[in-house]
Amino acid sequence: TFVSEHNRSGFTGTFYATITNSTVKVVNSTGNGSNGSHFIIKDSNVNFDNNGAHGLSAGELSIDHSKVTANNNKGMGISVDNSFTVTVKNNSEVTVTGNASNTNYGYAAVRLYKNFPSSVDSTSKLYINQNYNTGLYVRQGSFVVKDGAVLEIMGNTVTHTLLDGYGGGVYVGYGDNYDPTVTLPADAKIYNNHALIGGDDIYVSEGVNGPSLTFGTVGSDWILDDCSEAITG
Numbered sequence: 001t002f003v004s005e006h007n008r009s010g011f012t013g014t015f016y017a018t019i020t021n022s023t024v025k026v027v028n029s030t031g032n033g034s035n036g037s038h039f040i041i042k043d044s045n046v047n048f049d050n051n052g053a054h055g056l057s058a059g060e061l062s063i064d065h066s067k068v069t070a071n072n073n074k075g076m077g078i079s080v081d082n083s084f085t086v087t088v089k090n091n092s093e094v095t096v097t098g099n100a101s102n103t104n105y106g107y108a109a110v111r112l113y114k115n116f117p118s119s120v121d122s123t124s125k126l127y128i129n130q131n132y133n134t135g136l137y138v139r140q141g142s143f144v145v146k147d148g149a150v151l152e153i154m155g156n157t158v159t160h161t162l163l164d165g166y167g168g169g170v171y172v173g174y175g176d177n178y179d180p181t182v183t184l185p186a187d188a189k190i191y192n193n194h195a196l197i198g199g200d201d202i203y204v205s206e207g208v209n210g211p212s213l214t215f216g217t218v219g220s221d222w223i224l225d226d227c228s229e230a231i232t233g
Helices: none
Strands: 002-005 016-020 023-027 037-042 045-049 056-064 067-071 078-080 084-086 093-097 108-112 117-120 125-129 134-138 142-145 150-154 170-172 181-184 189-191 202-204 212-215
Touching (some): 056 067, 093 108, 170 181, 170 212, 202 212
Parallel strands (some): 023 045, 045 067, 056 084, 067 093, 084 117, 108 134, 117 142, 125 150, 150 189
């Protein structure tokens, strides 16, 4: 068991934190819960909650058969510069709620920043709900959530303009830069999100040659519920 409470930060610096069969709580830091360390998490319960800036800020993040929360951090809940990979033998569950209220560094609840592949496997659960800016922000690289995974991105509300007021649920790309690709499962729940300018649930930016967001398997009856236009993929 490792507990860091009411410190400046729980993990500072760039090193590998290998967490196996453990309980880790980094809570109520005045600044970031972590500051770019690499986290390899297996068979553990890990909480980065109620920190004054970012919660789980990682260079590399691997979550295997574990439960991870990043809740109520004033900055981003989870920010990853390398790969966000959930590899699971039985099930992993990641919950990211109540983050990104700060108007200076609360870019999103979950931000995948650099040009690396990221994935969630078919037995995992990822909940990104009720945050104060974009739920999932994929700036570069690729992000694949396999069919069979549980993915919820709901009730996120953009309250400031760090991402120019777009994309309450999912924001893919960054203006006219980069061409990330995102693939989400057919039964993903992405609704009741709100943005200041546009793309309440989903916003895909212009990019260079065009970022993309694709749903793995699209039903013939899929429609946009506000205008009844067909969703074809």
